Amino acid sequence: MPFHQTPPKIGACLKASEIGDHRDWLFEDQRDIELQDFGSHLALTSEFEDRIAAANAALDGHWGRRGIHGPYEGLDMDNKDPELRPLITARFIKGLEAAERVGARQMVLHSPYSRWYQWNRLAKPNYDDTKLNRIHDVMVPIVKSAEDLGITLVIENILDVDPSSRRMMVDSFGSQYVKLSVDTGHAHLARRMSGAAPVDYFIRDAGEQLSHVHLQDLDGHADRHWAPGEGEIHWPEVFRALSDCPCKPHLLLELRRKSDIPAGFAYLKGLGLVQ
Template sequence: MTPLKIGACLAPHEITDHRDWLFDADRDIELQGFSTHKDLTTEFEDRVAAAREGLTGFNGRLGIHGPYEGLDMDSKDSEVRPIITARFIKALEASERVGARQMVLHSPYTRWYAWNRLNKPNYWESKLARIHDVMMPVVKAAETAGITLVIENIFDVDPASRRAMVDSFDSDAIALSIDTGHAHLARRMSGAPPVDYFVRDAGDQLQHVHLQDLDGHADRHWAPGEGEIHWAEVFRALSDCTSEPHLVLELRRKSDIPTGFAYLKGLGLVE
């Protein structure tokens, strides 16, 4: 198994602390700081300027994490849906302004959906119609901008549902993201399959991965090696993936990035 190159999720002001590690090897960076209402409105220009400054000289692959709090792409409120669409499109503008080629958005699939999808007539179709109402303009805007939207598992129990949703757009501008911690937490809480199954189900739709570890009780965002995830099997699955997804450590304590990297490197999984 060939070791894979990994990077990290960081706010612009945190890049300096890891600059040599990131820039010297052209590692993947996912920018944080474009998620809240203020980020995309009153503080928008400041956020863009800080990102550009922090990325000066960077030649690796770049993405951003898009907005998510209170912005469910499956909103049942027809007056709210256009607001969500507009917020996502504003985040795409941020992506263009900083040179990012990916934007992470959160999945609308949950344990409730997994357990009730056959309980009501047309449950899948109704949900998908609402998602398309919100997301079709965003996908079209992403196509024009040359940016890929990557849909991250949050409460997902069945990875196939999210994959089918992505497939329904029939566009290269929308693909899959996996958060390893979220997948393992869903396994412990809701009987989801293990993390490597999420990877194998995604196949070549996988364009992005958040690497984080946890104890199965809460969304810890610990460094790999501190929790329960079987990392060797996860990376075996990733090695079979030909789509070359962005691989980024998404850790609560950014000071743990060297520790997480060293652990995975010690297992021969990353470089």
């Protein structure tokens, strides 16, 4: 074992219809599950009740930690149009309703920070504050709803270059129900595309705010969502950083081909990094 602790248990991100294919692995050890059925407009409108019913049926017998990936299609929490911001707020609150009804205690949302922000943040007066004020305009009602429901919002890096920007945004809400997520593939892609720090730095920067991790590998050219071991990420250092984390984040394989979940798990387990 490479670290002075028991390797962490990992789970996976799946749609309700895919859980059955991995049921034994997930349910025997009550692994973390993240449902990916509630990201689209249809999922939160005309298909909402059907998806809730399908998720609860698929999760019957699972008592482990659960989360959902929240809505994201066309939904930027930093929207400059004041007439559109309430629509984004409403969509995220509908996502929280979905989370509550399927027994999830986390909802993943996408970060509003990017290379454009990083390169321009000192080019205009009050650029940081203006952006943060727009984010709060969208997010404050959502944070209040999350607090009322006891569901943690975890903000995932997407195009982030400097992880501290997202961390400071999370800190600005002053709520234990807003935390950080790190997507290992997105972090490595930002390193290759934008000169960001390596994956383990994103994890270390998050510190006690880290509550959620997407585990995926890639080649540095595109957001591949390959199984660990197929790409460029240095996994031992990622898990060294995780071993120093004061919290116990949800750790989830988020793979494009769900059939690769056993191979990704076997690779990390073979390195002594997970169980």
